[in-house]
Amino acid sequence: MNSREKINKLKEEIAKGVIGQEEMVNSILIGLLTSGHILLEGVPGLAKTTTVKAVALAIDLNFKRIQFTPDLLPSDIIGAQIFDMKTSEFKIKKGPIFTNLLLADEINRAPAKVQSALLEVMQERQVTIADDTFKIEAPFLVLATQNPIEQEGAYSLPEAQLDRFMFKIVVSYNTKEQEYEIAKRVTMNSFEQINKAIDKNDLEELKKEVKDIHIDKELEDYIIDIIDASRNPKNYGLDDLVDIIHFGASPRATIDMFKAVKANAYLRGNDYVSPIDIAMLAKDILRHRIILSYEAMAKEINVDDVIQKILEKIAIP
Structure with missing residues (x-):
């Protein structure tokens, strides 16, 4: 397949699992092609997790999701040094940050230290645990979601942290026709299986073409x-x-x-x-x-x- 066919195939596979939300899908693809992170703002239930999963399947990427809560610690994201009782040695336990696509769900419900830990990794693309530094494997894309600020228990991210995101996408409701189709497919369990359209090597080639x-x-x-x-x-x-x-x-x-x-x-x-x-x-x-x-x-x-x-x-x- 040439590059245009690969892009079309990728969009076709993602569309099997996501109805509508073209702007969100497009922004995620741009983020992958430019190594830019994305902030998604919208109420729950707008297929944010579903979309990220669909992209991961279509490109054969690792995907992890973190639910941000007020009691979350930085080590819950980046990992920690733990003591192994069997070997009497300290070992590194890597956190969920070690993935290709990371969905940071409701980032504005987490403490400042946790937000800072995540955003530092976004910028440096490496993690330091104890005395060891680990590179995050490419591609690496963070999609952080936040509820609208006026919702209870949500706090606005500091401006310096917001600036680390390439996009802030306001995710809106589907049209009535799209919502009907979603409800119909979910109740009938008739969503098609998403197949791999491209792999990491193809993605790297596409990124090179974008630069040109x-x-x-x-x-x-x-x-x-x-x-x-x-x-x-x-x-x-x-x-x-x-x-x-x-x-x-x-x-x-x-x-x-x-x-x-x-x-x-x-x-x-x-x-x-x-x-x-x-x-x-x-x-x-x-x-x-x-x-x-x-x-x-x-x-x-x-x-x-x-x-x-x-x-x-x-x-x-």
Whole structure:
């Protein structure tokens, strides 16, 4: 199979286990192609775990899930040094972080130390247990889920930790037609078996091809302008956002945008990036990185609306 056939086959296999939720599936594939982690926000029951499992099966990757709770410890994630009574020696017991796809469920219910331990591994892609350091095998992708902040017992992640995620995807409900199909298949147990479409070696080849996707200098400048407008709105004639934005997007947003738009163009079957790719991903990349002021909260201004204003103001090349 050529690369296009592999991508199509991969999407077909994932679709056997997941009805709808195209944006979530697409973001996971972009994350795998660019080594970017993903934060999924939505109420329970929206097929987040099912989607990750389907991707793991279709690419023959290891998958583990951690349910985050207030009493979780860092060692529950990364592992610990334990004493073996039989041999009278200390041994390393590796935690669930040693996998390819890790679903960190309800990350915003865990203590700060646990969140920090996970996010450190996300950044460094290695784990230190006692005196030993272990590399995390590639590919390694964390998909963290969080309930909407207003739900009881949930706490917002610190801005510095949020910045480690390439995307923040707001997972919405399926359409009525999709929900009917889901209910029908579940009650009849008629979901098809998901088969391996590609393997790790194929994924590495696809990642190399993504890096070769062309992006014009004008589009790179366009991305820079979008990010800069979130920091200096007055310079772009966005005076109404000066008191609305408290902090703009970080340099990681620029890096992630450069990588993600290439992968999105690739998944769409193009060998070049277009303004459409930037428009498709801008909100997912920026919504967790732009911090609004108290005035914005008082006026009930949504961060997605702020991003939309920036996109409408910056001229498309």
